[in-house]
Amino acid sequence: MPEFRLYNSMTRTVEPFTPADGETVRMYACGPTVYNPAHLGNFRTFLFTDLLRRALSLAGYTVKQVMNLTDVDDKIIKRATDQKKMVRDVTEPVIDMFFADRDYLRIQPAEHYPRATDFIVEMVDLVRRLEKAGVAYQADDKTVYFAIDKFAGYGRLSRLDTRELKAGARVAQDDYAKENAQDFALWKAATPEDEACGAAWDSPWGRGRPGWHLECSAMAMSLLGETIDIHTGGVDLQFPHHEDEIAQSEAATGKPFARFWCHGEFLLTDGTKMAKRVGNVSTVEDLRAQRVSAAAVRHLMFSTHYRKQLNLSGAALEASIEAVRRVGDFAERLASATGGTAALAEAAEAFRVEFDAALRDDLNAPRAQAALFIFINHANAELDTRGSDMGSLAAAREAFARAVGVLDIVPEQQGVDASLEVWVEQQLAARKVARGRRDFAAADQIRKSLDEKGIVVEDTPQGARWKKVR
RNA sequence: GGCGCCGUAGCCAAGUGGUAAGGCAGGAGACUGCAAAUCUCUCAUUCGUCGGUUCGAUUCCGACCGGCGCCUCCA
Numbered sequence: 001m002p003e004f005r006l007y008n009s010m011t012r013t014v015e016p017f018t019p020a021d022g023e024t025v026r027m028y029a030c031g032p033t034v035y036n037p038a039h040l041g042n043f044r045t046f047l048f049t050d051l052l053r054r055a056l057s058l059a060g061y062t063v064k065q066v067m068n069l070t071d072v073d074d075k076i077i078k079r080a081t082d083q084k085k086m087v088r089d090v091t092e093p094v095i096d097m098f099f100a101d102r103d104y105l106r107i108q109p110a111e112h113y114p115r116a117t118d119f120i121v122e123m124v125d126l127v128r129r130l131e132k133a134g135v136a137y138q139a140d141d142k143t144v145y146f147a148i149d150k151f152a153g154y155g156r157l158s159r160l161d162t163r164e165l166k167a168g169a170r171v172a173q174d175d176y177a178k179e180n181a182q183d184f185a186l187w188k189a190a191t192p193e194d195e196a197c198g199a200a201w202d203s204p205w206g207r208g209r210p211g212w213h214l215e216c217s218a219m220a221m222s223l224l225g226e227t228i229d230i231h232t233g234g235v236d237l238q239f240p241h242h243e244d245e246i247a248q249s250e251a252a253t254g255k256p257f258a259r260f261w262c263h264g265e266f267l268l269t270d271g272t273k274m275a276k277r278v279g280n281v282s283t284v285e286d287l288r289a290q291r292v293s294a295a296a297v298r299h300l301m302f303s304t305h306y307r308k309q310l311n312l313s314g315a316a317l318e319a320s321i322e323a324v325r326r327v328g329d330f331a332e333r334l335a336s337a338t339g340g341t342a343a344l345a346e347a348a349e350a351f352r353v354e355f356d357a358a359l360r361d362d363l364n365a366p367r368a369q370a371a372l373f374i375f376i377n378h379a380n381a382e383l384d385t386r387g388s389d390m391g392s393l394a395a396a397r398e399a400f401a402r403a404v405g406v407l408d409i410v411p412e413q414q415g416v417d418a419s420l421e422v423w424v425e426q427q428l429a430a431r432k433v434a435r436g437r438r439d440f441a442a443a444d445q446i447r448k449s450l451d452e453k454g455i456v457v458e459d460t461p462q463g464a465r466w467k468k469v470r
Numbered sequence: 471g472g473c474g475c476c477g478u479a480g481c482c483a484a485g486u487g488g489u490a491a492g493g494c495a496g497g498a499g500a501c502u503g504c505a506a507a508u509c510u511c512u513c514a515u516u517c518g519u520c521g522g523u524u525c526g527a528u529u530c531c532g533a534c535c536g537g538c539g540c541c542u543c544c545a
Contacts, residue, residue, distance in 0.1 A: 012474095030545075038545080045545035074543075159473060160541060212543085234545030235475090241544085265475080266539070275544065303483065303493075309476070309538060316482055319494035326493090329507065358484095366484050370492035377492095380508055384501095440503055447505080458506050465507090 004059050004360045006230075007307060009238060009261040010157055014362050017260060019229045024062040026224040027053065028258070029110065030216060030233035030241070031067040034094040035076040039281035040297075040312065041267040041274035043105060045234045047298065048264035048306040048363075050107040052232065054406045055359040065110040066223045068216055069095055071117050072199050072209055080197035087117075087197045101284035105294050106408045112223055116215035120201045123210045123218040127186045127203075129252040139177035142189035144205050148182050151247045157261060158239035184244050185211035213244040217257070221249060231258035235265055267301075268311045282312070291470065295328070295411040296321040302365035302407060323373075325469075328411040330376045334400055337383055340392035344382040348392070348399035351375035355403050365407075372403055414454075414468035424455055428464050431457075 006017040019025040029049045032038045038046075046067075053063045070076075071091040080090045095115075102109070116123075127144055130136040135150040148154045190200035190207040200207045210218075220228055226249070233242060242261060249257035266273045269280040287297060300320040304310040351371055358367035379396055387393075404410055416424075427446050434442040447457050454470040 032545080033543095042545045048545090158540080232545095236540065236544050239473095239540065240542085264545070266545075268538070271537070273539070273544090277544080299493085300482090305484080307475085308483095311482090311538095313482085315494080319482060322495090323493050326507095333508085364484075366482095366493095367491075370484065373492055377509085381510090384509060435503080438503070444504070456506065459502070459504095460507085 002059075002356070002360060004056070005362050006260055006262060007362050009263050010258075015260075017230075019061060020227065020259065024064050025053075025056050025230060026228045027056075027063060027065045027230040027232065028216070028220040028224060028228050029065060029067045030231075030237055031069055031113070032094075032098055033070040033073055033075065034091045034098060035073070035079050036276065037094060037097045037283055037285065038101060039274060039276070039283050040287075041281065042234075043101065043107075043284065044267040044301055044310065045232070045264040046102065046107055047105060047301045049232050050105075051302065051306070051363060051365060051406070052230070052262065053108060053110075054408075055363055058356070058402065058406055059360065063111075064224065066112045066114060066220060067110040068219055069098070069113055069115045070212075070215060071095070071115045073212060077194060077197055077199050080199070081193045085197065087199045091115075104284055104288065105297060114219045114223060116210060116219075119215060119219050119222065120210065122222050123214045124187070124201075124203050126214065126218045126221075126248065126252055127205075130186065130248060133251055135247075135251045136186055137179065138205050139179070141177035142206055143177065143185050143208070144187040145178055145183040146186050146244070146247060146251070147179060148184075148247060149180060151251050153250075154247050155243060157243050157246060160239055160243075182240075184213060184240065186214055186248065187211060213241055213248060216241075216245050217249040217252075220245075220257075221253070226253045226255050226257075228258050230260045230262055232262045232264070235263045238263055264306045265309045268309050269313075271311060274312070292317065292321065293324065293411040295324040295409045298407065299324045299327075299369070299409045302369055302409070305366055306363055324409050324411050326376065327372070327409055330380065331400070331404070331410045333383060334379070334393075334397055337393055339386070339388035339390060340396055341382045341385060341387035341389055342392060344379055344387065344389075345392035345395045347375055347378035347382065348396040351378075351403070352399045355399075359406065368403070369407065369409075372407065375399065375403075414470070416468050420453070420468075424450065424453075424466060428457070428466065432464065 003016045004018065005014050007014045029046070032042055049065075049067075053065055056063050072087060076087055076090055080087045083090070127136060130146065131144070135147050136144055137147060138144045187203060187205055187208045188211055189205075190209060194200040194209055195207070199209050201209060220231070231242070246257050268274060269282070272278055272280065274281050296317065297320070300316055301310070303320065351374070354371040355368050358364045358371055361367070427450055431443045431446040434440075434446065450457055450466070454468050455466050456469050458465045
């Protein structure tokens with residue numbers, strides 16, 4: 001099996017990757033906090049994870065992926081309190097939306113979507129272990145904190161010098177109860193608001209709720225084991241979230257928490273990070289409204305390497321829409337082709353090799369997509385020669401299919417209802433008659449009226465073909 | 471202040487110590503009644519700037535300029 005290379009944020013180098021057991025990749029992906037629909041920036045990361053799991057599958061591995069749904073946290077509680085709702089009533093609709101958006105973008109479902117609120121027992125247990133290990137303490141505010149001083153190697157992932165939180169940095173509000181400003185909450189003492197919206201549970205330290213980082217450690221270890229193969233997330237999670245996950249997990253188990261840390265870069269709009277607070281977010285819903293296909297979005301997201309920032313712009317989106325149109329046309333052409341040539345088979349083989357190499361090379365999707373377009377160009381040229389070799393055609397179809405199985409950038413057919421279809425066929429029949437008597441003015445008039453309904457006609461040696469494009 | 475990333479054609483974007491993939495847009499041609507689709511050719515002597523190392527640098531080193539991010543909730 002050829003080497004699969006992946007960038008590991010922990011070592012800051014591209015390393016050969018292979019799952020610990022040689023077969024199944026145990027992967028944990030930080031998921032959404034479900035208080036608001038996820039925006040495209042969030043989805044860039046999820047799409048990166050989707051690409052990773054598909055590339056790993058193509059490489060021959062079984063993937064067992066867990067993505068958490070953070071369904072208790074400050075923002076959710078605030079929303080529930082403001083709307084006088086229970087936490088669950090806030091999160092349920094958002095979770096439904098998240099899955100709908102995920103499906104729209106054709107992101108393959110993970111094997112598990114654990115919710116923090118379903119793992120309270122495991123989390124409490126983890127805190128207990130940490131307390132036993134002497135790295136957790138309950139402060140005067142009744143909250144249980146993790147003492148980062150007791151964990152050697154804290155800051156290894158983010159390389160932040162814990163002693164130097166200096167000028168320029170936005171400084172956290174003083175939290176008097178903590179022994180060290182950077183200690184983080186494992187178990188937060190419940191407030192009346194928490195109780196009111198159902199965000200409080202019993203624990204050995206009194207009523208309370210889990211700290212932000214705790215759920216990931218508890219759920220990852222419960223579902224995937226104490227040492228997982230890959231942990232993914234956005235770059236912004238590197239610190240403090242992932243740093244704290246490492247501290248919690250490793251202080252409890254004494255084992256490495258994740259073998260590989262993989263972080264996806266940001267999606268920018270207008271040159272700055274897409275974020276709610278900046279007010280420059282767009283959502284999957286916006287895309288739907290603009291009738292932008294999932295294929296185009298995927299193409300766009302994969303056109304830049306995942307470790308590089310990507311600026312979302314209308315022009316870039318337009319380019320992807322057009323690029324993906326070409327892929328879709330080719331898909332149809334390949335499906336309806338009646339034969340190939342030796343050169344087609346050669347192009348397919350070259351494509352297969354380059355495509356795989358690109359993905360194995362730290363998920364170089366731009367390079368993989370380039371390979372696809374080179375193949376499409378060669379294949380189109382060969383198909384033009386109208387060869388009749390079925391073996392080479394099959395090879396081309398196979399190579400194309402496996403690439404599409406990873407990229408998934410063939411646009412869906414535009415739906416056409418039956419009545420429209422009947423009308424189109426009638427128009428086309430009339431046009432054929434007009435062309436037959438060389439009445440091109442009439443024929444063009446018909447084509448124009450079809451175009452107004454978003455129907456594009458293409459004349460081929462086998463007669464007219466049509467498709468709905470908008 | 472600390473840590474880090476980025477700067478390649480009109481736009482998007484790979485890439486390598488040995489002379490610039492791919493996509494979009496553009497130009498010319500083939501095909502077509504005309505189109506569309508497709509094909510062919512074309513489109514950066516040059517990779518932010520200035521130095522250095524080297525036989526040779528876009529690729530390595532340094533400085534500078536410009537942009538972005540993390541250090542706080544955050545994909």
